[in-house]
Amino acid sequence: MRSAHKKELKLVLSLLAVFFLASVVVIFNTENSFGGGDPFSHFKMAYWGWKYPRLLFDSWGKPAYTILVSPFAQLGMNFARMYNVLMGLLTAFFSWKLARELKLNNAWIVVLLVLFTPIYFSLMFAALTEVTFSMLLILSLLLFFQRKYFWSAVVISFLPLVRTEGVVLFPIFLLAFSLKKQWKALPFFTVGFFLISWLGRPFYHSFWWLITDMPYKGGAADIYGHGNLFHFIDQTGGILGYPIAGLFCVGLVAGLWFWIRKDRFQMNQRFYFLLLIPGSYLLFLAAHSFVWWKGIGNSLGLIRVIGAVTPLAAIMALSGFDVLADIFSKYRKTIVAVSALLLLWIIYAGATTHRDGFEMSKPQQILTRACNYLKQNDLDKYKIYYFSSYIPYRLGIDPYDNQHSSEGIPHTQKISNAIPEGSIIVWDAHFGPNEGRTPLDKLLGDNGLRLLNVFKPKVPFKVLGGYDYAVYIFQKGKADRGGILNMVLGFENKQDDKGKFYIRKYAHSGHYSLKMDSLLQFSPVLSISFKDLTQNNYSRIQASVWVYPVYKLSETPCSLVVTFQHGNVAYKYHAYDLNNPVNSRKLKLNQWNKITVDYLIPEVRQKSGKMEVYIWNRGKKDIFFDDLKVELFNPDK
Numbered sequence: 001m002r003s004a005h006k007k008e009l010k011l012v013l014s015l016l017a018v019f020f021l022a023s024v025v026v027i028f029n030t031e032n033s034f035g036g037g038d039p040f041s042h043f044k045m046a047y048w049g050w051k052y053p054r055l056l057f058d059s060w061g062k063p064a065y066t067i068l069v070s071p072f073a074q075l076g077m078n079f080a081r082m083y084n085v086l087m088g089l090l091t092a093f094f095s096w097k098l099a100r101e102l103k104l105n106n107a108w109i110v111v112l113l114v115l116f117t118p119i120y121f122s123l124m125f126a127a128l129t130e131v132t133f134s135m136l137l138i139l140s141l142l143l144f145f146q147r148k149y150f151w152s153a154v155v156i157s158f159l160p161l162v163r164t165e166g167v168v169l170f171p172i173f174l175l176a177f178s179l180k181k182q183w184k185a186l187p188f189f190t191v192g193f194f195l196i197s198w199l200g201r202p203f204y205h206s207f208w209w210l211i212t213d214m215p216y217k218g219g220a221a222d223i224y225g226h227g228n229l230f231h232f233i234d235q236t237g238g239i240l241g242y243p244i245a246g247l248f249c250v251g252l253v254a255g256l257w258f259w260i261r262k263d264r265f266q267m268n269q270r271f272y273f274l275l276l277i278p279g280s281y282l283l284f285l286a287a288h289s290f291v292w293w294k295g296i297g298n299s300l301g302l303i304r305v306i307g308a309v310t311p312l313a314a315i316m317a318l319s320g321f322d323v324l325a326d327i328f329s330k331y332r333k334t335i336v337a338v339s340a341l342l343l344l345w346i347i348y349a350g351a352t353t354h355r356d357g358f359e360m361s362k363p364q365q366i367l368t369r370a371c372n373y374l375k376q377n378d379l380d381k382y383k384i385y386y387f388s389s390y391i392p393y394r395l396g397i398d399p400y401d402n403q404h405s406s407e408g409i410p411h412t413q414k415i416s417n418a419i420p421e422g423s424i425i426v427w428d429a430h431f432g433p434n435e436g437r438t439p440l441d442k443l444l445g446d447n448g449l450r451l452l453n454v455f456k457p458k459v460p461f462k463v464l465g466g467y468d469y470a471v472y473i474f475q476k477g478k479a480d481r482g483g484i485l486n487m488v489l490g491f492e493n494k495q496d497d498k499g500k501f502y503i504r505k506y507a508h509s510g511h512y513s514l515k516m517d518s519l520l521q522f523s524p525v526l527s528i529s530f531k532d533l534t535q536n537n538y539s540r541i542q543a544s545v546w547v548y549p550v551y552k553l554s555e556t557p558c559s560l561v562v563t564f565q566h567g568n569v570a571y572k573y574h575a576y577d578l579n580n581p582v583n584s585r586k587l588k589l590n591q592w593n594k595i596t597v598d599y600l601i602p603e604v605r606q607k608s609g610k611m612e613v614y615i616w617n618r619g620k621k622d623i624f625f626d627d628l629k630v631e632l633f634n635p636d637k
Helices: 003-027 038-048 053-057 063-073 077-101 109-115 118-123 130-145 149-157 164-179 183-204 242-262 269-276 278-294 303-308 310-327 332-352 362-376 390-395 440-444
Strands: 384-386 405-407 424-428 449-455 471-476 485-489 513-516 526-529 540-549 558-566 569-577 593-600 610-617 623-633
Touching (some): 038 063, 053 063, 063 077, 109 332, 130 310, 149 164, 310 332, 362 471, 540 558
Parallel strands (some): 384 424
Antiparallel strands (some): 540 593, 540 623, 558 610
16 A cells, blocks of 8 residues: 555544544433434334334335434434444545545545535434435445446445435446446346345335335325425535535536547547536426425435435545645645635534534424423323434333334324313424314314323414414313313314414414404304213303404404204303493404303203304405313302
8 A cells, every 4th residue: 555545544534533422422412312212212112023023024114214213322312323424434544445446636625525515424423324325335346346247236236225206316226237238237236126125025015115105205295295306406505505505516517527528429438427427417306396396205305314415525526626736736735724714614614504403403402302201290000102313212112012102192083082082182383284274273272182281482484385383282081081181273274174364464363363344154064072071060161262453343343152052952052242342442453353152052952962162253255263162160169
């Protein structure tokens, strides 16, 4: 080994060692929130996979990643994060080896470019799949340029088992192998698929389970939406950072110019470099841009996904750095000074661009408060139904023990009929109405559930779907056992038969309120049969609603109605008229006002009778309502 190579190797290993030691300090002094709830879902599968082996092969979790990280996960989340740092360091080392193989100058600089690419730096400290993908990708390229084609093909075969979209790179690799006439190596592109399929077959009872259980079939634009075709380009500062992006462009343009003018389109090493390194990066970027634009593949437009290929951009950026250094080689001292400043800029930008990911996120803070409440009140002894994977992580419970916990709730008309008595439901505004497909109104309107507590941030913020973030805790109990029944209609479920009247302009809570005008005479109804309500005669009901009048109440006559029905006959009817002069004086225009009505349940004539609460609108001008609510108070209260 040449002396210069030895010195550079020592420098590279020193940089990696310093980064590793600094990473240990960072990991054990931060609670990373980069990636939202996904790191906790991945950790959940990796940790519990040793108890439930089926989880190691879960398609969403990505089998190759889950298997590799699982030994680290047994020691806790911080060690799963440590695994990601080690994968990042390996990626940087292989990138240096690849840069030397490609005969790029200043190869050691690529270590800094890889580690301090803004999105990549943050990904290394989160239990996510992108960094492992990048390590395999760079290793496969190193093996390719070392002419170890069979091993390169084997490594490439595992890419889709770490991130499903790795398949989009297969055509470009197959082209490169074909142009090299490495026909015998092509079957090895299937090694990963066949190995994992065979290992996972006992759990999925089909050899083709990787295809049939693929989690990204179809689209979910109704949840995740879609956006601008140039979304990821617009986010260059947060993905590559502008210095690396600029060097990437310089290297790409110069490389193409040299290949066209100097190499005359030869299929030489420069050709394969351009095809496989910037070519793979741009193909991956284009694929994600397309699916986000079209709203397919369950894409959420998260910029972190591009972190899977940013080491390719770092290598291309090194090429651009070499081009500029060569052009200005006459100004050696200036080049050294400018290079030092540029590298400092890159390091600073990489370490600080996403620094908010190194602290507990706002949703995690609220969820932590909710979990502490459950522990302090000994409620975690009941079965926990949850939507966010952060809940079982924070509570320290087995999320796959169906006797104690369940991700999501049964999709039945009345949820309380399908869960054990005493069960706890922790609904959060991000995962509950989106991935969980459970609007808050469905829980609030279930008379078998009691609302125990609500946790909201001091400063409101919105999450996916435009919902104001909050966490609601419910418990199943019988409404007639000496407690208080709460039923709330918040007008949040746009799929309701009157959902077209739920509008965003005003909202007392949640995201929508009910707009009533000449087109809507009666609001949705809170209805409950007597047998489900109480077994006691003369229990007290309190009905309430929040109203936001924008015109005088004399111009928008309406009433809050409470009635007890027997068949089609209302045998105790009460209407609170908002436009009554006495009542209207209490209400202020252009702000929310609470209307409350007390109602004593009459003697029951038949248990099939039912109570109904609704708003009756007799005006033609706009008036807004929210949080229609009914509370039951037993006679001894």
